[in-house]
Amino acid sequence: MLRLKLKSKEVKLEKIPKHIGIIMDGNGRWAKKRLKPRVFGHKAGMDALQEVTLTASKYGVKVLTVYAFSTENWARPQDEVKFIMNLPVEFFDKYVPELNKNNVRIQMIGETHRLPAETLNALKRAIETTRKNSGLVLNFALNYGGRAEITSAVRMIAQDVLDANLNPGDITEELIANYLMTDHLPYLYRNPDLIIRTSGELRLSNFLPWQSAYSEFYFTSVLWPDFKRAEFIKALEEYSRRQRRFGKV
Numbered sequence: 001m002l003r004l005k006l007k008s009k010e011v012k013l014e015k016i017p018k019h020i021g022i023i024m025d026g027n028g029r030w031a032k033k034r035l036k037p038r039v040f041g042h043k044a045g046m047d048a049l050q051e052v053t054l055t056a057s058k059y060g061v062k063v064l065t066v067y068a069f070s071t072e073n074w075a076r077p078q079d080e081v082k083f084i085m086n087l088p089v090e091f092f093d094k095y096v097p098e099l100n101k102n103n104v105r106i107q108m109i110g111e112t113h114r115l116p117a118e119t120l121n122a123l124k125r126a127i128e129t130t131r132k133n134s135g136l137v138l139n140f141a142l143n144y145g146g147r148a149e150i151t152s153a154v155r156m157i158a159q160d161v162l163d164a165n166l167n168p169g170d171i172t173e174e175l176i177a178n179y180l181m182t183d184h185l186p187y188l189y190r191n192p193d194l195i196i197r198t199s200g201e202l203r204l205s206n207f208l209p210w211q212s213a214y215s216e217f218y219f220t221s222v223l224w225p226d227f228k229r230a231e232f233i234k235a236l237e238e239y240s241r242r243q244r245r246f247g248k249v
């Protein structure tokens with residue numbers, strides 16, 4: 001049982017999700033409401049991410065996987081793509097030092113080798129700097145797509161069968177999970193217990209389709225830049241009230 005304070009009221013949480021996936025949606029609309037360019041929303045979204053990460057880390061969450069850029073996002077206007085690709089560079093200078101102090105470890109999933117060199121370098125530096133930390137893993141999904149992930153796993157499995165390193169009869173759910181991009185996460189925390197999506201959209205959008213088979217979902221109309229500590233705690237409260245049965249009674 002975890003007790004914490006929210007606006008001078010005590011909140012009790014029976015259980016805390018170990019792995020949370022977040023679809024950080026609504027940055028563009030948040031900026032538009034303020035008559036600002038969309039990229040202004042992405043900047044504000046980074047502040048929200050920092051606050052949520054530090055809060056999650058404090059309450060014992062082990063992994064936070066955040067959907068920062070999907071394989072479909074390349075179709076956005078060039079200027080916006082360029083801006084988003086530059087966020088990791090800013091992230092490294094402005095946010096990583098505080099995360100590092102809080103024992104947060106940074107990792108990533110996605111077809112990250114296809115990212116611009118500067119973006120990739122900033123991420124690699126963040127990963128390297130925080131490599132020895134043993135606290136929360138902040139796992140960035142960048143140029144990630146769930147179907148692409150499964151396709152690539154199937155291809156690698158087929159190759160291993162062809163090379164006679166694997167028998168088709170040995171292909172189990174556990175084995176498949178080892179070929180997915182989340183295989184670098186601690187074994188017990190590979191699958192999200194809770195998936196949060198902000199901004200009122202009610203879909204998964206190709207985010208962790210295999211790993212979310214038994215996840216609880218939390219949808220809120222709050223736009224991502226406004227999703228700060230209080231909103232995050234609301235999601236934890238809701239999760240704490242859910243009963244997870246994994247198909248049993």
Ligand code: FPP
Nearest residue numbers: 024025026027028029045046068087088091
């Ligand atoms: C979705 O809002 C948000 C994104 C596509 C980008 C999210 C990125 C961050 C919050 C920063 C991540 C940080 C790093 C270091 C990569 P949207 O643009 O789809 O909003 P809309 O639906 O209102 O248009």
